[in-house]
Amino acid sequence: MDDRLFRTAMGRFATGVTVITTKVNGIVHGMTANAFVSVSLDPKLILISIGEKAQMNQLLKESSNFAISILNNHQEDLSAYFAGQIKEERTIGFDIFNGMDVIKDSLVNMTCTVQNSVIAGDHTLYIAEVTDLRIQDGDPLLFYGGEYKEIK
Numbered sequence: 001m002d003d004r005l006f007r008t009a010m011g012r013f014a015t016g017v018t019v020i021t022t023k024v025n026g027i028v029h030g031m032t033a034n035a036f037v038s039v040s041l042d043p044k045l046i047l048i049s050i051g052e053k054a055q056m057n058q059l060l061k062e063s064s065n066f067a068i069s070i071l072n073n074h075q076e077d078l079s080a081y082f083a084g085q086i087k088e089e090r091t092i093g094f095d096i097f098n099g100m101d102v103i104k105d106s107l108v109n110m111t112c113t114v115q116n117s118v119i120a121g122d123h124t125l126y127i128a129e130v131t132d133l134r135i136q137d138g139d140p141l142l143f144y145g146g147e148y149k150e151i152k
C-alpha cells in the first residue's frame with residue numbers, strides 16, 4: 001500500500017477541525033488538528049495525535065497542558081492559518097478560558113492536562129484529562145477528502 005492510497009482512504013473519514021493551543025515561556029502557539037478523539041467519560045479523557053515534526057509536539061512535552069477549540073463554519077481561514085498554509089504573520093486576539101488562550105467564537109473551548117503520551121510511528125498520541133469546557137452556538141467546520149465542508 002502506498003502513502004497516497006492510505007491518505008486518500010483516511011481522508012474519507014469526515015471530521016471536524018480544531019485548533020490546539022499551548023503556552024511555553026509566555027509564548028502562545030497554535031496548530032490545526034483533526035486527529036482528535038473523545039476517549040473516556042470517567043475520567044473525562046480526550047486524545048490528540050501530533051506529528052513528530054510539528055513545533056507543537058516539542059512544546060507539549062514542555063507545557064503538559066493545552067486547550068482545544070472546535071472551529072465553526074466561519075473559521076476556515078483560521079484553520080488554514082494555524083496549519084501553516086497562509087504565509088503571513090498575524091496578530092491573533094485569543095480569548096482566555098480557564099486561564100488558557102483559546103480561539104474566540106469557536107463551538108467548544110476546552111482545557112486539558114496531559115496524562116499520558118505514546119509515540120506511535122511518526123506521531124505522538126497525547127491522552128489528556130479535560131479540566132473545563134464551554135459550548136457556544138454555531139455550526140461546525142468539517143474536513144473531508146482534503147477539503148472544507150459545511151453541514152447542509
Ligand code: FAD
Pocket residue numbers: 017027028029030031032033034035036049050051053054055056057079080081082083084085086088089090091092143
Ligand atoms: P507552525 O506550522 O509553525 O504554525 C502554524 C502557523 O500558526 C504558523 O503560520 C504560525 O506562525 C502560526 N501561529 C502559531 N501560533 C501563533 C500565535 N500565537 N500567533 C500568531 N500566529 C501563530 N497535524 C498533526 O500533527 N495532527 C493533526 O491532527 C493534524 N490535523 C490537521 C487537520 C487539518 C484540517 C489541516 C489543514 C492540517 C492538519 N495537521 C495536523 C497539520 C498541521 O496543522 C501543520 O503541519 C502545522 O503547520 C504544524 O504545526 P506546527 O506546530 O509545526 O506550527
